[in-house]
Amino acid sequence: MTTGAAARARKRSHGPRHRQDMVAGPDPLFGPGLRIAHEKDRDTAGGGPAALWRLPVLVGMTARLGWRADRWGLLAVAAGQLASAAATTVTYLTTQRLLTGMFSAGPAGRKVEMLTSVLVVMVVAMMVRGLSGALTTGASGRLGPRISRSAHTALLERAAEVELARMEDPAFHNLLLAAQRGADATRRVTERVVGLSGGLMAIVAAVAVLATMDALLVPLLLLTLVPQAWGMARTVGARHASITRWMELTRQLDQLSMLLTHRESAEEVRVHRMGRFLLHHYRRLAMHSEQEQARLARREACVKMIAGAVSGAAGAYAYGLLAFLVATGRMSFAVAGTAAFAIRSSSMSLTSLVMQTQTIHEDAMYIADWxxxxxxxxxxxxxxxxxRLPGDPEVISTHRLCFTYPGARRPALDGVDVRVRRGEVVAFVGENGSGKSTLAKLLAGLYVPSEGAVLWDGVPTNLVDRRDLFDRISLVSQDFVQWPFTARMNVAVGRADRPLDERLLRRAAAAMGAEPVVARLDDGWDTLLAREFWGGTNLSGGQWQRLGLARAWYRDAPVLVVDEPTSALDPTAEIEIFDRIMELAGRGRTVILITHRLASVARADRIYVLDGGVVVEQGTHDRLLRSDGVYAAMYRAQAAQYEAAG
Known part of the structure; x- marks a missing residue:
């Protein structure tokens, strides 16, 4: 096939209805992670006339949030808007009476008396409008933050309960990012809905007044609405479709920005001179966003030009028709003047309404993502x-356990059978990526098996109340959280569901050798362990590890899972910590240990050797050495390193 024929074949295979990824090939930093979703060539999907029909639904969603967050504030806003609309209607009607009185025949004294009463009504209406505006502003200022807090809280409550495997799904992360923007948008939407409803009420009042004067005047007002509404719908739909399609790029730009500014990466950025490198790639990726924004701006300019031209022509026709009706005697000057005033005022309200509608619709789409x-x-x-679990587990086991991470092609575990009895120390060893940590998380109920089962006293974990199961687990993960809290709270969060127990806290620190760490801090237990905040400090890796182990001890659960618990400790401290872990098993706790340091697992009751997600050996330390298999080879290799170092 010739080159031209191949190109035509590719064109035919993709078809004219679909766009190509706007970033071709793998990204030098993020590989296949930089993905721009295939979309139909109509990037106004979700826009157009359908956007207007969805707007009441989206605004109604915010109203329901407002009702739950602050119903009295919502009612105050509604009352203020209704009062303002009534005052606007009275203003239009009194304007007609004022013009009629001014140009009518009759005694001057009677005209002054009539005009005075009309002016009094108009002033009262204007005062009511001003007071209702103040009421609305005050109520919406209280309502907006409460709605935002309610939306954020609802999202965070749900995110904290999501399955761990789901939290590792990139698509779900993209949705969470959009949802956080949606939670922020609820406050803006609340404030803008107030402005929109005010403009809408003014237009409704104008329509009602014009309808009482002459039904033919209503279409003149509505003529200016249609083109602007069409332009708004097209613009907002295109912008939201673009933002959704480029969400992955937004996250990656945020990641590069974080690497340039966060403390954790600051040392390597400076020593390895990575600043220019990261900035280069930030600019490179940001250019894609700039190009997309420029494309949207060009499209929006075209839409606004068309909408503005049509709207201007409609306005010219409306005023021309009024002039014609007055000139031919079909309408009085007072009615025409009132109609012109109503059209002019409502046109200004309409302009504000369209702008508010455009921003509300864009934000409300994020609320839909929320x-x-x-x-x-x-x-x-x-x-x-x-x-419910009947009590502390006597036996934790697996049966033909398989697990595959979302989006992965190969299973992390494939047909694994292990058994852990109460009071035992069971170790998982193997090369990096062999499945040790994944197996421990499955035993702890953090993951649900893809196939097979994890059994706690014969009950599968996918049938157990896992909150009850978690209550029986203490976890020291390989990358345990270094909470930006005080030293006291870094230990006490091990039992955040219970009141702080100072006596248990100090026992935990003593048991895991964390007392000397706390004693050297300026404010002791009240020292903030976050250098990025005023008055905070930071700890070394070994000091953090002692606090993490103290946190697990403070939790006082029957099953302890420790993943590389001594990787940042010196050899003497390592031996001390393993001795303390063994003591926990002697007091009836079950210990699941993951480590690369094979000398530390010699006293384990049973050792499972994993390779490629499969258990290849199991037994005691002595038995595995005698079998002269994978474990023995790993052990001898580590021993030779220590001998060479000695």
Whole structure:
């Protein structure tokens, strides 16, 4: 096939209805992670006339949030807007009376008396409008933050209960990012809905007044609405479709910005001179966003030009028709003047309404993302309730356990059978990526098996109330959280569901050798362990590890899972910590240990050797050495390193 024929074949295979990824090939930093979703060539999907029909639904969603967050504030806003609309209607009607009185025949004294009463009514209406505006502003200023807090809280409550595997899904992360913007948008939408409803009420009042004067005047007002509404719908739909399609790029730009500014990466950025490198790639990726924004701006300019031209022509026709009706005697000057005033005022309100509608619709789309994220989080939540555990587990086991991470092609575990009895120390060893940490997380109920089962006293974990299961687990993960809290709270969060127990806190620190760490801090237990905040400090890796182990001890759970618990400790401290872990098993706790340091697992009751997600050996330290298999080879290799170092 010739080059031209191949190109035509590719064109035919993709078809004219679909766009190509706007970033071709793998990204030098993010590989296949930089993905711009295939979309139909109509990037106004979700826009157009359908956008207007969805707007009441989206605004109604915000209203329901407002009702739950502050119903009295919402009612105050509604009352203020209704009062303002009534005052606007009275203003239009009194304007007609004022013009009629001014140009009518009759005694001057009677005209002054009539005009005075009309002016009094107009002034009162204007005062009511001003007071209702103040009421609306005050109420919406209180309502907006409460709605935003309610939306953020609802999202975070659900995110905290989502299955761990779901949290590692990039698509769900994109949705969470959009949902966080949606939670922020609820406050803006609340404030803008107030402005929109005010403009809408003014237009409704103008329509009502014009209808009482002459039904033919109503279409003149509505003529200016249609083109502007069409332009708004087209613009907002295109912008939201673009933002959704480029969400992955937005996250990656945020990641590069974080690497340039966060403390964790600051040392390597400076020593390895990575600043210019990261800035280069930030600019490179940002150019894609700039090009997309320029494309949207060009499209928006075209849409606004068309909408403005049509709207201007409609306005000229409306005023020309009024002039014609007055000239031919079909309408009085007072009615025409009132109609012109109403059209002019409502046109200004309409301009504000269209602008408010455009921003509301864009924000409300993010609120729709917020709602979708809450729904998907509910669907992916850890099931509750389930079967209650009768007590602390006597046996934790697996049967033909298989697990594949979302989006992965190969299973992380494939047909694994292990058994852990109460009071035992069971170690998982193997090369990096062999499945040790994944297996431990499955035993702890953090993941649900893809196939097979994890059994706690014969009950599968996918049928257990896993909140009840988690209550029996202490976890020291390989990258445990270094909370930006005080030293006291860094330990006490091990039992955040209970009141702080100072006596247990100090026992935990003593048991895991954290007392000397705290003693050297300026404010002791009250020292803030976050250098990025005023008055904060930071700890070394070994000091953090002692606090992390103290946190697990403070939790006082029957099953302890420790993943590389001594990787940042010196050899003497390492031996001390392993001795303390063994003591926990002697007091009836079950210990699941993951480590690369094979000398530390010699006293384990049983050792499982994993390779490529499969258990290849199991037994005691002595038995595995005698079998002269994978474990023995690993052990001898480490021993030779120590001998060479000595």
């Amino acid at each position: 709602r979708r994220a809450c729904t998907r989080a509910d669907e992916s939540a850890i099931p509750s309730p389930g079967a």
